Amino acid sequence: MRAMLLALLTLAQVSAQDSDYRLPKGITPSSQVIALALDPSQDGYTGVTTLLLTIDHAVEQIGIYQVDLQMVSIKLKGQGLERELAATVGEWEMSWLGDGELIPAGEYELTIEFRGKFSTDSLGMHRVAFEDNSYIFTQMEAMRARTAFPVFDEPSFKIPYQVTISAPASHAVVSNTPVASREVDDGWQTVAFMQTPPMSSYLLAWAVGPLDSTPLEGLSVPGHVYTPRGHAHELGFVLRETPKIISALEQYFGTAYPYRKLDFVAVPEFAFGAMENAGLVAYRTDLLLIGDQASGRKAENVLNTIAHEVAHMWYGDLVTMAWWDDLWLNEAFATWMARSILEGLYPEYESVLKLPQAGAFPRDQLTSAKPIRRTLRNEAEIIDGLGLKYTKGSAVLRMLEHYVGADVWQQAIRVYVDRFAWKNATEQDLWDVVSETAGIDVGRIAGDYLNQPGFATVQIGKDGTISQHRYLTLGREAADLLWHIPLNVKYKEGDQIHEITYLLDGEIGKIDLPEHVSWVLPDAGANGYYRWQIDPRHFQGLIHDMDELSDREKIGLLGNTEALLNAGELSLADFLAVVNRLLADPHPLVFLPALERVKAIGDDFVGVNNREPFARFIDHALSERFTTVGIDRKPNDSEALIQMRPRLVRVLGEFGSDPRVSAAAAEIADRYLEAPESVDADLAREALRTTALGDDGRRYAQYKQVYLSSSSADQKTNILTSMYFDDPDIVRQHLDFSISADVPAGDAATGLFRFNYVLHDHAILYDWLASNEEAFLKKIPEVYHGILPRIIGASVCSDSNLELLRTFFADRGELYQASLAKTVEGAQLCMERRARHDTALIEFLAQYQ
Structure with missing residues (x-):
């Protein structure tokens, strides 16, 4: 790129670039006007954009970003002249505009008429067909504004934008700012939006189509939620809770929400979960259209996502x-x-x-x-x-x-x-x-x-000596590194518990630790980004007095114990002793991480030789709790219990032998397929998966039929992510279905991702992908391409599947290598753990006869 620029630019060029992949310094936009003619029933659109530019030094060309746009006319006006420019496509998605003559320093108006095609992969300006209607939505982050219109598409160019959209008069048209004017003529409307405050191009957004509008009341600014036609009645939970979140954020920042309005829009095809477009936040439909009552992990996830996106209005947008x-x-x-x-x-x-x-x-x-x-x-x-x-x-x-x-x-x-x-x-x-x-x-x-x-492993000796080294799993080698580590250390002396804060700013340090302490907890509060190791006597004392720890500290202790196991510093028996302690904890959310460790052992370590004893362990450890909590929600259930129950059902159903669980899961699955509002969404998802895992394939047609006929976004997502069938014909059939028009682009990779977990032999996945690679890559969002090794190989834990993974991506280019390296290393770690702990696991399970 640099060589090309040197050939193009004269001695009067702009000042040196920061780097080849960014526009050169010296040309700065101060504002941009964008006018678009958008019809969701068409494949393409037209537009014209005008940028006000300041050129610091004379140049021969102006750089701008655009991808796959036809620039029909490029005019530069300023310094008393109007010039027609031509475009040369360069690297890094830049185009260079010039006419062979020098462009003097000064103020200019650059106007570009252009044509483009709507994307179909949920990125850029994309067209969506949904329930017999067509819509246009946008997803500009990270570098997709340039696919919709010519633009200085870098976050540092933070300028005001004014957007005008012409569209069929029957459609709703929304953008980042309130409407300034609307004119209707011959079935078409022209909607001019107020100029935005200074913002980066990746935050621009608009939506066009037969959207229903519902007021979002109780905010400090006007707000609405826009939904695909016929779905406004599903917004109760979001409408009720959003004002509380906005108010809490305003209180934290000490300032009012910074934009003129706050609208949400539910997008039926989306590559991500949500997007913080200033004043027009976009969400997957299954995050907004969840009805009036929601609970458990689903409700928490929705609330968390709303808080995350609106927090961006200050931090990211403002x-x-x-x-x-x-x-x-x-x-x-x-x-x-x-x-x-x-x-x-x-x-x-x-x-x-x-x-x-x-x-x-x-x-x-x-x-x-x-x-x-x-x-x-x-x-x-x-x-x-x-x-x-x-x-x-x-x-x-x-x-x-x-x-x-x-x-x-x-x-x-x-x-x-x-x-x-x-x-x-x-x-x-x-x-x-x-x-x-x-x-x-x-x-x-x-x-x-x-x-x-x-990250570091912090070691605290019995005399208070502290040292650090880079944490590595057993057998791995990497450059040793050091961190400044804020430590919060808790210890017990006699019947008193004390805390010390200490900044470890080198490889070695020391704290004042009394001689006779029962135990030491190097991460009191479990807020540290490090692992830790203590004297064996202190560790045993800590396990003995685990009930004196906070719930958060217990969870942190479990994670740290697992890390020591994986580093070769702790035996499997000691790790499982901690797991068993927390499996007996009365708090559902302390029990839950231990349950997840048990599931991970089942996923990675259990095979033909130990499946039956592992099932006996599962029944022994979990059946009593299942009897207590049951499968149906009770009026006095805590949110913690509501979150825990689905995973308990899943682990018991997948790895245990209690017939009550599989029968209850099948009953819940049937009830949910018939009436989705009658079952908690999280419980339904795990029931669907558990039932599919134990099915001979007959349920696939049922799942698919309900998916196709359902109008519930949440139900459709739950079904699509629960296709845990292993019959080869069903696998092929579902993978074909996943790239059909019936499945949104953002969900098209779900089949491959789920089947890589379910199937013991992944050969069928690679055979299908090899035969359908072009169609699959065209269907899924382009940003998914580079992580394809993880999509198809995240659960690899065998030599044969690892060889399939490596062979498939061996000659497929640099795009895949970063994801491939991580996926391969994860698979190797899994296989090494399995080999290292196989005998110890059999010995542990032998007690469950």
């Missing part, structure tokens, strides 16, 4: 990253903020017991893991490791919040948002504000976690 390297901060902050809001506003869900680091450690422990803050050049690199940006990033933020104190942290966030409102900012800007507010150099702590992969 204050925006300068480049994609800091995307981690956008998503980490919104994830942390949403969890904080739920903990305060909805204590019944006990979100405090869902540790964000629990989702990060398994990915971050891989030697193929990458830092969450690193150079990102294109969309594939943005998607690579995206999930870790949410989980690790939010876990680090929570740790830092506890280190400086919640009140100080909130004060710093308020200062930061106020200081950088309507501007771009970097992660260093945040650390500068937090450091000046707290009087602590927070940046040096945060940088270790953001700019390098992995």
